[in-house]
Amino acid sequence: MAEKNILAYFKSPEEAEGVARKLNALRVIDLSINRFSRYPGEGYDPFNPITGKVSSLSAITQDAAITNQSAGILSAADPAASGLSHGGQGGPTGRDILLTAVVDESVHHQALRIIEEAGGQI
Known part of the structure; x- marks a missing residue:
């Protein structure tokens, strides 16, 4: 078979x-x-962005769980992190x-x- x-x-x-x-x-x-996901890490631990430590711009704008500084820089460079492009949680297709x-x-x-x-x- x-x-x-x-x-x-x-x-x-x-x-x-x-x-x-x-x-x-x-x-x-x-x-x-x-x-x-196109970003590393799993889950999301909500925090206060004013008083808490923000791992990356994409942690705030895309609900991404960033695990290291290099990944944070890379994910923040994505057009979706700026709010100018919205692909949804699953990217452009939402899947x-x-x-x-x-x-x-x-x-x-x-x-x-x-x-x-x-x-x-x-």
């Missing part, structure tokens, strides 16, 4: 989880759902949820159809 890989992008974890349930009915071999699936070749086209019908981008 040959296997096929699928990378699909969604706007919310709930959309991806709905597709995951349908793919499990097709006996998916492996499946994961993850949020990704920051990645569903990764491995399916049998015999159900590959059916899995792609399920993803596309649910609003996923392949």
Whole structure:
């Protein structure tokens, strides 16, 4: 049996989880759902920008959790940090949820159809 890989992008974890349930009915071999970002770090610890330490401009304007000074400088250089460009949390497409699936070749086209019908981008 040959296997096929699928990378699909969604706007919310709930959309991806709905597709995951349908793919499990097709006996998916492996499946994961993850949020990704172009900036390093995870989570966000709110702080008072007047009295607290600000790690980077993008920590304030993009809710980015910056883990080191170099990453902070790089992320602050992004046009979205200035407020002149707004790509949303997932960037220009708003899709920051990645569903990764491995399916049998015999159900590959059916899995792609399920993803596309649910609003996923392949």
